[in-house]
Amino acid sequence: xxxxxxxxxxxxxxxxxxxxxxxxxxxxxxxLSQTVAMVLGLLFAxxxxxxxxxxxxxxxxxxxxxxxxxxxxxLTKTIQIHESDEVGxxxxxxxxxxxxLRGTLSMVTQEKNRMQAILDxxxxxxxxVDGETRVILINPVVEExxxxxxxxxxxxxxxxxxxxxxxxxxFRQALDSGRPVQQELRILTPDPRLFRVHLTPLRGAQGGVxxxxxxxxxxxxxxxxxxxxxxxxxHELRTPLTSIRGFIETLxxxxxxxxxxxxxxxxxxxxxxxxxxxxxxxxxxxxTIEERRNLFRRQPVELAEVVQRAVEIFETRARQKGLRFSVxxxxxxxxxxxxxxxxxxxxxxxxxxxxxFTDKGEIGIRAWKEDGGVAVEVRDTGIGITPExxxxxxxxxxxxxKSRTSELGGTGLGLAIVxxxxxxxxxxxxxxxxxGEGSAFTVLLSTGx
Amino acid sequence: MSNRxxxxxxxxxxxxxxxxxxxxxxxxxxxxMEALLNQDPLIAKGVITGDDAxxxxxxxxxxxxxxxxxxxxxxxxxxxxxxxxxxxLTNLERxxxxxxxIARAAMCVCGRMPTKPLERIPQMARMVQHMVKxxxxxxxxxxxxxxxxxxAMDDEVDEIYNLTFQNLISYMEANPHSIPCVxxxxxxxxxxERLADRATNIGEDVIYLVTGEWHxxx
Numbered sequence: 001x002x003x004x005x006x007x008x009x010x011x012x013x014x015x016x017x018x019x020x021x022x023x024x025x026x027x028x029x030x031x032l033s034q035t036v037a038m039v040l041g042l043l044f045a046x047x048x049x050x051x052x053x054x055x056x057x058x059x060x061x062x063x064x065x066x067x068x069x070x071x072x073x074x075l076t077k078t079i080q081i082h083e084s085d086e087v088g089x090x091x092x093x094x095x096x097x098x099x100x101l102r103g104t105l106s107m108v109t110q111e112k113n114r115m116q117a118i119l120d121x122x123x124x125x126x127x128x129v130d131g132e133t134r135v136i137l138i139n140p141v142v143e144e145x146x147x148x149x150x151x152x153x154x155x156x157x158x159x160x161x162x163x164x165x166x167x168x169x170x171f172r173q174a175l176d177s178g179r180p181v182q183q184e185l186r187i188l189t190p191d192p193r194l195f196r197v198h199l200t201p202l203r204g205a206q207g208g209v210x211x212x213x214x215x216x217x218x219x220x221x222x223x224x225x226x227x228x229x230x231x232x233x234x235h236e237l238r239t240p241l242t243s244i245r246g247f248i249e250t251l252x253x254x255x256x257x258x259x260x261x262x263x264x265x266x267x268x269x270x271x272x273x274x275x276x277x278x279x280x281x282x283x284x285x286x287x288t289i290e291e292r293r294n295l296f297r298r299q300p301v302e303l304a305e306v307v308q309r310a311v312e313i314f315e316t317r318a319r320q321k322g323l324r325f326s327v328x329x330x331x332x333x334x335x336x337x338x339x340x341x342x343x344x345x346x347x348x349x350x351x352x353x354x355x356x357f358t359d360k361g362e363i364g365i366r367a368w369k370e371d372g373g374v375a376v377e378v379r380d381t382g383i384g385i386t387p388e389x390x391x392x393x394x395x396x397x398x399x400x401x402k403s404r405t406s407e408l409g410g411t412g413l414g415l416a417i418v419x420x421x422x423x424x425x426x427x428x429x430x431x432x433x434x435x436g437e438g439s440a441f442t443v444l445l446s447t448g449x
Numbered sequence: 450m451s452n453r454x455x456x457x458x459x460x461x462x463x464x465x466x467x468x469x470x471x472x473x474x475x476x477x478x479x480x481x482m483e484a485l486l487n488q489d490p491l492i493a494k495g496v497i498t499g500d501d502a503x504x505x506x507x508x509x510x511x512x513x514x515x516x517x518x519x520x521x522x523x524x525x526x527x528x529x530x531x532x533x534x535x536x537x538l539t540n541l542e543r544x545x546x547x548x549x550x551i552a553r554a555a556m557c558v559c560g561r562m563p564t565k566p567l568e569r570i571p572q573m574a575r576m577v578q579h580m581v582k583x584x585x586x587x588x589x590x591x592x593x594x595x596x597x598x599x600x601a602m603d604d605e606v607d608e609i610y611n612l613t614f615q616n617l618i619s620y621m622e623a624n625p626h627s628i629p630c631v632x633x634x635x636x637x638x639x640x641x642e643r644l645a646d647r648a649t650n651i652g653e654d655v656i657y658l659v660t661g662e663w664h665x666x667x
Contacts, residue, residue, distance in 0.1 A: 152590075159465055160589045165472040168465075188479055188578075 012048045019044050059087040063094060070094070075102045125195075125213035131206055133158045133171050142213065146189050162187065167197070167211075174199040174209045184216070193217045225395075232397035236279055236412065240272040282413040286396070289342070289420045296424055300335035301343055303374055303445070307365060310347035314355050323355065324362040333367055336374050336445040338425045343445070346421050349414040350378045350441050356410065358382030358438070373427070373447050379440040385433040393431065394419040418443075456521050463517075463534050466510040467541070471585045473503050474541045477548035478581065478644065482574045485555035485637060486567075496552035503545040507538050514538075526661075533658040537588065540647045540654070544581070547640045547647070554633040554640075561630050570634060573609045573641050576602060580648040587655045596652040606645040613638045 020041050027037035059081055069077045075098050079091040119126055125142035129135055135153050138161075143150060146162050153161045159168040164187050174181045182198045194217045202208040247265045255261045311325055318325060336343075354363045361381030368375055385393060392398045397412040418441075422429045426446050433439035477496050484493035514531050517523065523531055580602050587596035617635050621628045656664050 156589070157465060159468045159472070163468055163472045163475065163585060163589075165469050165476070168469065168472075188475055188582075192479065 012051075016045060016048060059083075059091070063087065063091055067094060070098050070101070075105065125215075126210065127158065127162075127213070128202075128208060128210045129158050129171060130208045131175065133168065133175070133209075135161055136208065145193065145213065145215065146187075164188075170197065170199055171209055171211065174201050174211075175207065177201075194220055229396055232412075233283065236397060237276065240276045240279075244269050244272045244276075279411045279413075282411045282417065285345075286413055286417055286420060289417065289424060292424075296342065297339040298337040299340065301338050301340045302333070302335050303343070303367060303376060304329040304331075304333050306340065306344050307347050307367065307376060310344060310351050311365065313348060314351045318355050318363065321355065321358075322360065323358055326362055326364045328364075328366045330367065330369070333369065333374055334447045336425075336447050338445060342421045343425070346418050346443060347376070347378070349418050350443070352410075353414060354378055354380040354382065354439075361438070370444060373445055375442055375444050377440055377442045379438065381438040384435040384437055384439055385431070386435050390431060390433060394429075456517070456523075456527075459513075459517060460527065460530055463510065463513065463531070466506070466513070467534055467537055468585070468589065470503060470506045470510065470538065470541050471588075473499070473506070474545045474548065475578070475581055475585070477503065477545050478551075478574075478578060481548040481551035481555065482571070482578075484552050485558070486571060488555070488558075490556050493552040493555045497549050500545050500549045503542060507542045511535055511538055529658050529661060533654045536654050537651055540650045544644055544647045547644050550640045551637050554637050558630050558633045567634065569609050569613050570638055570641070573606060573613065573638065576606050576609070577641050577644045577648065580606070580645055581651075584648045584651040584655070587652060588658075591655070591659045593656050593659050596655040600649045600652040603645050603649045606642060610638055610642040 023032070023037040023041050026032050027034050032040075062081065063079055066077050066079045078095045078098065081088050081091040119137070119139040122139060122141060125145055126137065126139040127135060127142055128137040134155055134157055138148060138150050138153055142148060148161060157168075158171050164185070166183075166185055167187065170181050170183060170185075178201050180198065180200045182196065185195050185197050186192050187195060193215055196214045196216050198212040198214075200210050200212075202210060247269050251262060251265055255265060307329060308327070311327055315325065351363070351365075358380040359382070363381075364377070364379040366377045366379075389398075394415050396416040398415075399412055419429055422443055422445070428444045430442045430444070431439060477499060480492050480499075481496045483489065484491075484496060514535050517531055518528075521527075580599050583595055583599040583602075586592070587599060614635065617631055617638070621631050624631075653664060656662070
């Protein structure tokens with residue numbers, strides 16, 4: 001570069017000296033007046049001075065202009081100078097630099113898109129914060145779970161975004177210790193949800209933490225239900241067993257010698273074994289139904305026949321309690337799709353409960369056609385179910401009134417079996433009830449095959 | 450200049466401290482209702498012992514506010530930030546106390562609550578929790594509109610409160626044996642109504658903080 005300027009300067013000076021010498025010689029010889037020679041000399045100097053920028057400054061200006069564009073982020077510009085001198089080389093370097101930047105930038109963009117895709121499709125929530133717990137990133141799962149909006153959350157502290165004392169403490173702990181932290185956390189969103197939160201500190205000059213949120217609310221509920229089920233089942237099995245063992249021990253201890261007492265005890269043992277048997281049967285039934293949920297036979301079933309047969313089973317018991325049956329089954333009910341034995345079980349269980357929990361009045365059974373199916377209602381005038389128990393009566397071993405139901409017998413699985421069978425048939429079972437006035441169970445079954 | 454910057458940092462920290470306390474109070478209210486609805490004395494005990502942490506935090510942060518006023522002599526908006534900070538702290542602390550009151554009532558009714566007269570108390574509690582959340586969200590975002598909307602919910606809560614009050618009284622008249630228990634439910638309804646009022650106060654504080662004008666919204 002400097003060489004070019006030197007060369008241009010030297011050649012301009014040489015030229016100027018030559019021209020001035022010629023002019024001096026011409027004026028000395030008397031061809032020109034001294035004044036005219038001076039004016040011509042000056043004119044020539046101005047022309048040379050004007051030519052210098054055209055060769056040196058202008059290409060430099062073009063390079064500078066493009067460099068500015070690149071600095072502003074426009075990498076599509078290239079410098080069009082094709083000379084092989086210093087300015088040409090400079091332009092070439094700039095073009096190469098811009099090209100390489102373009103490559104790096106597209107790689108970074110690609111990487112960013114990939115990251116975004118991963119974050120968006122993750123099942124877990126992600127919150128990333130900087131060294132001052134200010135949010136730098138949240139993913140859609142977090143937006144959904146905490147009712148947030150990424151744009152409004154960026155730059156705010158984690159405490160402002162998810163107002164939770166413990167979560168803020170965990171973020172600070174991870175930042176201060178530089179070690180990963182994990183904990184279970186119940187966060188009000190405003191409904192409480194249980195999360196397993198993993199926080200990992202970010203390495204690098206600026207620091208920060210990435211937190212992963214896994215919603216374990218449902219899992220914890222399922223675990224609780226399972227534990228309760230095992231506890232309930234064990235309890236239900238143990239009660240008759242304790243009684244059986246007690247009576248057998250008494251028999252060994254001498255009651256066996258008194259035939260009348262022995263007979264009475266044996267009757268009780270017999271009853272208890274029956275109860276045990278019933279319970280194990282029901283448990284197995286439930287397990288089989290659950291296992292084969294979607295493999296039920298789908299044959300045409302005449303519900304009127306099924307219901308009528310179930311009513312016949314309970315007629316004697318109802319009469320003994322002084323209850324009336326009122327049965328309204330239209331003759332033109334279309335057949336529903338299902339397994340006749342399982343559907344019989346549904347109405348046997350419902351009628352069994354109705355008779356069991358009703359002391360006076362009547363049990364009404366109605367059926368009618370519905371859109372795409374048949375509905376059967378079993379209504380009683382019994383003790384009814386309180387609203388807070390209503391949602392739980394289909395749970396296994398749930399009993400609204402423990403003292404009363406254990407007196408009346410039963411396994412506590414009847415309605416759970418009803419629900420599983422009906423839902424396994426793609427149907428629905430509904431219940432309405434008023435405490436002291438009675439309950440109504442409605443079974444909806446599909447006629448589509 | 451550096452003095453000014455450290456003052457700004459302290460003001461930002463004040464907001465964080467208030468939100469920390471707010472989170473504890475929100476949890477406290479939720480747990481107190483949980484204790485009542487699930488009849489769980491353990492949760493109730495947790496709320497009562499947890500209130501100490503809220504009180505401690507309140508004094509710590511309030512002392513900070515007083516120190517800032519004394520040493521920085523703040524003006525205009527800065528002064529408003531600190532003064533409303535103190536007011537919100539006071540409101541939050543009282544809300545924490547109401548949560549403790551509810552937890553105490555829950556312990557008194559545990560195990561002998563008749564199922565019917567809960568009436569609309571759970572619904573009222575949900576509304577109050579929403580008001581508290583919205584009030585604090587308005588504080589976080591300086592959202593005057595949200596603060597106003599939240600305060601409007603107070604009328605609804607008052608309506609439900611009056612209704613519940615009447616219903617509980619008729620229930621007690623009809624079932625005199627239930628009085629020792631239902632009286633506590635009456636108190637819970639009252640505490641919830643007070644909580645809604647405190648949340649409204651926070652809404653008013655937010656409006657003052659942002660606009661510099663007082664509006665009685667209660």
